[in-house]
Amino acid sequence: MAATSMPIATLTALEVLKSGGNALDAAIAAVAVLGVVEPQSTGIGGDCFCLYAPAGTGKVVAMNGSGRAPAAATPEALRSRQVSTLVNTSPHVVTVPGAISAWELLNRTHGRKPLGELLRPAIRCAEEGWPVHPRVAADWAAAAGKLRGNEASARRFMVDGEAPAVGHRFVQPELGRTLRAIAERGARAFYEGEIAADMVAALRALGGLHTEEDFARGLTQAEFVEPISIGWRGMQVFQCPPNGSGMHVLQILGILGGFDTPAQGPIxxxxxHRHIEAARLVYRDRDAFLADPSQADVPVAALTDPGYLAALRGLIRDDRAMRTLPPAGPGDLTRHKDTVYLCVVDQDGNACSFINSLFESFGSGILAEKSGVMLHNRGFGFRLQEGHPNCIAPNKRPLHTIIPGMVMKDGECIMPYGVMGGHFQPMGQTLFLTNHFEFGLDVQEAIDCPRLFPSPAKGVVQVERGIPTAVLDRLSRLGHEVAQIEKPHGGGQAILIDRKRGLLVGGSDPRKDGCALGF
Structure with a gap:
C-alpha cells in the first residue's frame, strides 16, 4: 500500500512495488514525481527526512537529509550586506539542498532498484508535462506574487503573467534534463558540475554567499542518525532527532498521556483546550532550544523526561487557559511549511515514512533556470540573534519543521504516518495519533477530523471550518483567542498495519489532492 498527496505519485509507488521494488524504492520514486507535479510543496531543491522500519529487525532507521548553510554564512557577513533580518525570498535563507544526497544514500543502503530506474516516472512527468490539480492550482495562485518577484520564476512558472489554471499541462524540460543527469550519474551530477554551478550562479546574482565548494560538500551531507522515541499507550512513537522538530511530538504526547481521555470526545x-495548552508549552521550548545538535547543545533527554513533562502537565487547568507561559525548559537548563509526506508498506512488511519539502510554498521562489531547480527557503528557520542556539553559522543546519512519524508495538511497525504543514506538524501529528489511538476514530476519520493550531507567530488559535460554534465559544470563554482560517492545516497520510487480520488500512488527507491505494 502507498499513501501520498497526489494520485500519480501513489500509482508510481504501486508500480515500483509490483515490479519488485521495496517500500523505500517506492517512496523515492513517488517523492520524485511529487517534486514535478506538486512543485509548490517539494522538489530536488529541498530537504528530506525519513524513518524506515525494515521488516523483522525490530528497528527504526532514521535519515537526516537536511542541508547546511554556506561556509561564509555568519551574522557579521550578513550585516556587512545590510541584512538585519532574514526574508523568506532572500538567497540567504537557501541552504544547500539535502534531498538528492539523502535519496542516494537511502537507495544505496536499503533499496533494491537502481536510483536511475526510480527517477524515470518523474522524468516523464517533467518532459511530457502534467495537468495542474485543484489544490496545486490554489497554492500556485496564492504564491503568484512570490514567483513574479524572481525573473526566472516569472518566466517559467507563470502563464501570461498568471498562475496556471486547473488542468493546464505544465512542462519542465530543464528539470527533466537535470533528473536525467542524476539518473545517469547519481547525486554527484547535482552537487558538482554544471547543475551546481547554475544553482550557485542564481544565488550569487542575488547576493548569496554560496560557492560551488559548498554544494560539493553537500554530496555527503545526508546522514543516518539515531531516532528518538517515547512510550505512549503501550506503543513506541518514533521521530527523527533534532535539528527536526520531532521531539516536540514526543513532548506533547507525554504531556497529554497523563490525562484521562476527555469523555466529551475528539471534537x-x-x-x-488541553491540546492547545500542551502545544503552547512545547512550542515555547522549541523556540528556545531546537537547533543543529552538531553546533549547539539540544537537551533532548531533559525536554522529553517524564518528570519534566509531568510538571508541564500540572500547569494545565481545565477551567482556564494560561495567561502567560513560564520560562522554557527545566529550571537547570541554560536559557538561551509547505511539504509533501508519503508512506509505503511493501509485501514483506518493510515500512517507510518519508517527507520532502521546499518549506514555504515554492520555497524561496528563486529558480535556477538552466537546471529547472526551484530552491527552498529552509534557512528561514535560522535566527540572526547571536548567542541563540539557532543563530545562523557556517555549515550549520537550521531548525526544521518536517518530521516523518512511525509507531511500533512489540518490536514491529504498526503505522508509518505523517502530517504536513510547516510549523503545524507536531500539533498535527499529535491530533492525528490521539484521534486514532485514544478516541478510536478509524485512520481516515482521524485524518479528516477538523484541526486547530495555537500559532506562536500569530498569538491566536487558528481553527479550520468544521469545529462547532459551541466548541469555539467555550474555548473563547476559557481564554483562547480563536480565529477562523480559510486554508486548511496541512495534509496527512497513514497506513495502519493490522497484523492480526493481515490487512493494511490506509488514509489520505482530503485537504490535498492525494489518495491511498493498495493491492
Missing amino acids: SAERY
Missing part, C-alpha cells in the same frame, strides 16, 4: 472544547 470537544475539553479535548482541544
Whole structure:
C-alpha cells in the first residue's frame, strides 16, 4: 500500500512495488514525481527526512537529509550586506539542498532498484508535462506574487503573467534534463558540475554567499542518525532527532498521556483546550532550544523526561487557559511549511515514512533556470540573534519543521504516518495519533477530523471550518483567542498495519489532492 498527496505519485509507488521494488524504492520514486507535479510543496531543491522500519529487525532507521548553510554564512557577513533580518525570498535563507544526497544514500543502503530506474516516472512527468490539480492550482495562485518577484520564476512558472489554471499541462524540460543527469550519474551530477554551478550562479546574482565548494560538500551531507522515541499507550512513537522538530511530538504526547481521555470526545472544547495548552508549552521550548545538535547543545533527554513533562502537565487547568507561559525548559537548563509526506508498506512488511519539502510554498521562489531547480527557503528557520542556539553559522543546519512519524508495538511497525504543514506538524501529528489511538476514530476519520493550531507567530488559535460554534465559544470563554482560517492545516497520510487480520488500512488527507491505494 502507498499513501501520498497526489494520485500519480501513489500509482508510481504501486508500480515500483509490483515490479519488485521495496517500500523505500517506492517512496523515492513517488517523492520524485511529487517534486514535478506538486512543485509548490517539494522538489530536488529541498530537504528530506525519513524513518524506515525494515521488516523483522525490530528497528527504526532514521535519515537526516537536511542541508547546511554556506561556509561564509555568519551574522557579521550578513550585516556587512545590510541584512538585519532574514526574508523568506532572500538567497540567504537557501541552504544547500539535502534531498538528492539523502535519496542516494537511502537507495544505496536499503533499496533494491537502481536510483536511475526510480527517477524515470518523474522524468516523464517533467518532459511530457502534467495537468495542474485543484489544490496545486490554489497554492500556485496564492504564491503568484512570490514567483513574479524572481525573473526566472516569472518566466517559467507563470502563464501570461498568471498562475496556471486547473488542468493546464505544465512542462519542465530543464528539470527533466537535470533528473536525467542524476539518473545517469547519481547525486554527484547535482552537487558538482554544471547543475551546481547554475544553482550557485542564481544565488550569487542575488547576493548569496554560496560557492560551488559548498554544494560539493553537500554530496555527503545526508546522514543516518539515531531516532528518538517515547512510550505512549503501550506503543513506541518514533521521530527523527533534532535539528527536526520531532521531539516536540514526543513532548506533547507525554504531556497529554497523563490525562484521562476527555469523555466529551475528539471534537470537544475539553479535548482541544488541553491540546492547545500542551502545544503552547512545547512550542515555547522549541523556540528556545531546537537547533543543529552538531553546533549547539539540544537537551533532548531533559525536554522529553517524564518528570519534566509531568510538571508541564500540572500547569494545565481545565477551567482556564494560561495567561502567560513560564520560562522554557527545566529550571537547570541554560536559557538561551509547505511539504509533501508519503508512506509505503511493501509485501514483506518493510515500512517507510518519508517527507520532502521546499518549506514555504515554492520555497524561496528563486529558480535556477538552466537546471529547472526551484530552491527552498529552509534557512528561514535560522535566527540572526547571536548567542541563540539557532543563530545562523557556517555549515550549520537550521531548525526544521518536517518530521516523518512511525509507531511500533512489540518490536514491529504498526503505522508509518505523517502530517504536513510547516510549523503545524507536531500539533498535527499529535491530533492525528490521539484521534486514532485514544478516541478510536478509524485512520481516515482521524485524518479528516477538523484541526486547530495555537500559532506562536500569530498569538491566536487558528481553527479550520468544521469545529462547532459551541466548541469555539467555550474555548473563547476559557481564554483562547480563536480565529477562523480559510486554508486548511496541512495534509496527512497513514497506513495502519493490522497484523492480526493481515490487512493494511490506509488514509489520505482530503485537504490535498492525494489518495491511498493498495493491492
